[in-house]
Amino acid sequence: xxxxxxxxxxxxxxxxxFAIIREEADLSAFSSEQAEIAxxxxxxxxxxxxxxxxxxxxxxxxxxxxxxxxxxxxYCDAEMVAHGITRARLPAGNDVLCTLxxxxxxxxxxxxxxxxxxxxxxxxxxxxxxxxxxxNAPTALFRxxxxxxxxxxxxxxxxxxxxxxxxxxxxxxxxxxxxxGIPYAVVRGRMGGSAMTAACVNALARAGL
Amino acid sequence: xxxxxxxxxxxxxxxxxFAIIREEADLSAFSSEQAEIAxxxxxxxxxxxxxxxxxxxxxxxxxxxxxxxxxxxxYCDAEMVAHGITRARLPAGNDVLCTLxxxxxxxxxxxxxxxxxxxxxxxxxxxxxxxxxxxNAPTALFRxxxxxxxxxxxxxxxxxxxxxxxxxxxxxxxxxxxxxGIPYAVVRGRMGGSAMTAACVNALARAGL
Numbered sequence: 001x002x003x004x005x006x007x008x009x010x011x012x013x014x015x016x017x018f019a020i021i022r023e024e025a026d027l028s029a030f031s032s033e034q035a036e037i038a039x040x041x042x043x044x045x046x047x048x049x050x051x052x053x054x055x056x057x058x059x060x061x062x063x064x065x066x067x068x069x070x071x072x073x074x075y076c077d078a079e080m081v082a083h084g085i086t087r088a089r090l091p092a093g094n095d096v097l098c099t100l101x102x103x104x105x106x107x108x109x110x111x112x113x114x115x116x117x118x119x120x121x122x123x124x125x126x127x128x129x130x131x132x133x134x135x136n137a138p139t140a141l142f143r144x145x146x147x148x149x150x151x152x153x154x155x156x157x158x159x160x161x162x163x164x165x166x167x168x169x170x171x172x173x174x175x176x177x178x179x180x181g182i183p184y185a186v187v188r189g190r191m192g193g194s195a196m197t198a199a200c201v202n203a204l205a206r207a208g209l
Numbered sequence: 210x211x212x213x214x215x216x217x218x219x220x221x222x223x224x225x226x227f228a229i230i231r232e233e234a235d236l237s238a239f240s241s242e243q244a245e246i247a248x249x250x251x252x253x254x255x256x257x258x259x260x261x262x263x264x265x266x267x268x269x270x271x272x273x274x275x276x277x278x279x280x281x282x283x284y285c286d287a288e289m290v291a292h293g294i295t296r297a298r299l300p301a302g303n304d305v306l307c308t309l310x311x312x313x314x315x316x317x318x319x320x321x322x323x324x325x326x327x328x329x330x331x332x333x334x335x336x337x338x339x340x341x342x343x344x345n346a347p348t349a350l351f352r353x354x355x356x357x358x359x360x361x362x363x364x365x366x367x368x369x370x371x372x373x374x375x376x377x378x379x380x381x382x383x384x385x386x387x388x389x390g391i392p393y394a395v396v397r398g399r400m401g402g403s404a405m406t407a408a409c410v411n412a413l414a415r416a417g418l
Contacts, residue, residue, distance in 0.1 A: 004351045004383055006376045008323040013348070017374040045254075046372040046399035080403065083292045114217040139222070142213045163255040163404070165226040167215045174213055190255035193404050194289065195372070 017043055024048045033061045037185070037203040044199035045191070053188040055176060060157055060183040064204050067131050067156035073097055074201060075124045075155075077117050077162075078136035084198025085133075089205045099123035118143035128153035131204075134160050135197025138167030141175060148180050157183040159200050161192035168192060226252055233257045242270045246394070246412040253408035254400070262397040264385060269366055269392040273413050276340050276365035282306055283410060284333045284364075286326050286371075287345035293407025294342075298414045308332035327352035337362035340413075343369055344406025347376030350384060357389050366392040368409050370401035377401060 007013050018039055025048040027035040034056045042048055068074075071092035076082040082098040090096075099105060099120040109119035117137030121144055124130075132155045134141045141160050148154060160175045162168045172186045185200055216222050227248050234257040236244040243265045251257055277283075280301035285291040291307040299305075308314060308329040318328035326346030330353055333339075341364045343350045350369050357363060369384045371377045381395045394409055 003355065004380075006348065006351050006379065008327065008348060010324045013324070013373075013375045020374045043373060044402070046374070046377065046401060047256075079292045080289050080407070083288045084403070115219045115222070118217065139215065139217060142215050146212065164252060165229045165255070166222045168255065170215065171213075192255060193253070193402075194293075195402050195404060198289070 021048060025051045027051060030054070030056065031061070036206075037061070037200055040199040040203040041187070041196045044195040045193070050187065050191055050196075053191060055184075055186045055188060057183045057185075060185050061204070063183040064131055064157035064159070064185070067129055068092065068094055068204055070129070072130045072156060073126050074131045074133055075099075075121075075127065076197075077120065077134045077140040078194055080194035081133050081135040081197050084194055085201050086205070089202060091205060097124070114143060115139040121147060127155050130155045131201070132158045133197050133201055134158070134162055135192060135194040136162055138162045138164060138171040141171040142167065145171075145174055145178055145180075148178075148182070154180070154182055157185070159185050159197055161185070161187045161197045161200070163190065163192035165190055230257060234260045236260060239263070239265065240270070245415075246270070246409055249408040249412040250396070250405045253404040254402070259396065259400055259405075262400060264393075264395045264397060266392045266394075269394050270413070272392040273340055273366035273368070273394070276338055277301065277303055277413055279338070281339045281365060282335050283340045283342055284308075284330075284336065285406075286329065286343045286349040287403055289403035290342050290344040290406050293403055294410050295414070298411060300414060306333070323352060324348040330356060336364050339364045340410070341367045342406050342410055343367070343371055344401060344403040345371055347371040347373060347380040350380040351376065354380075354383055354387055354389075357387075357391070363389070363391055366394070368394050368406055370394070370396045370406045370409070372399065372401040374399055 021039050021042050038051050038054050069091045073095040076098045079098050082096050085096050105116050105120050108122050109116045118139040160172050169189050230248050230251050247260050247263050278300045282304040285307040288307050291305050294305050314325050314329050317331050318325045327348040350371050369381050378398050
């Protein structure tokens, strides 16, 4: 069998990857805890320059991590986000929930005149103190803000990282500018996605790298 | 309820997104069929500049699409890739398979001295004429090339888009330089990931955008 020269040991690959990222990325804007999350998010997208678009509110890490340790659920807007979260690493066997494919979502979307991704939020019935992880749909993040403005139960933290060309940047700016005061992590602009979002959750679930 | 100004209609969002991408991205290196795939891959990562790293072998679209229409399975290296593929859109109810969490994979990894992602390939038992979609682990792509060099059944096409800082770029260069002659789609360098990989499969599954 032909053999290629590459590292075949998972831990060694992670270690080397994180070392490269810390060497190349400008993480000076972040606290050490935020930087740990940023490193994993960079690892998920393969682009050290992405870090310049990361924004964490000051209380994000403590509130989000606290919610995880308190056993609160993690609500995801997309199956890919949910499947990127390493369940075994969650500190309290937390539920990882995605209601996008719930049979009620199609009808709800018709009723509210929005996407299925946005309508799926109507089925998030334990949102108080939960962690919200939006990694795909700008409409889900906009809808979340609308629901919160209208008095919906407040999550402990919002990971707002929808990706794309229509509404993604705008929805994340709206989250940052919101007067709700809910702790957030954001990738500004068009970038984001399920991998970065799941990486953020996975980083929160660990005490350190 | 506070109301934000955003498009709430899924088809309109897609249409506008693809129009923006076609306006901003340089797709001149691609055939029209390759460009359709590139547009969806850009949509998945939020970065028009990513297109400069996309490489499609000339026969990739016809071979990969042919395999899908022939009902061949799609083998994925990661659950996130598998969960990003829109099953309802696949032309022949194709199986979407990921063996990473198969109970035998841990022991296989020990036996071959490689990662679980690489070991999972030993359980891909219908690889002849299949579509392979690697969107996470460079070790899976290296291992695939090793197995094929040693005479393993040949897939119809390889989507090689692992992401990261250790081995990702190298494994994709190895795929492109391989003398096996198997059609491929690649994101050169560190970028890639499950979203772009799933977008590539989803684009193949449609006749047009």
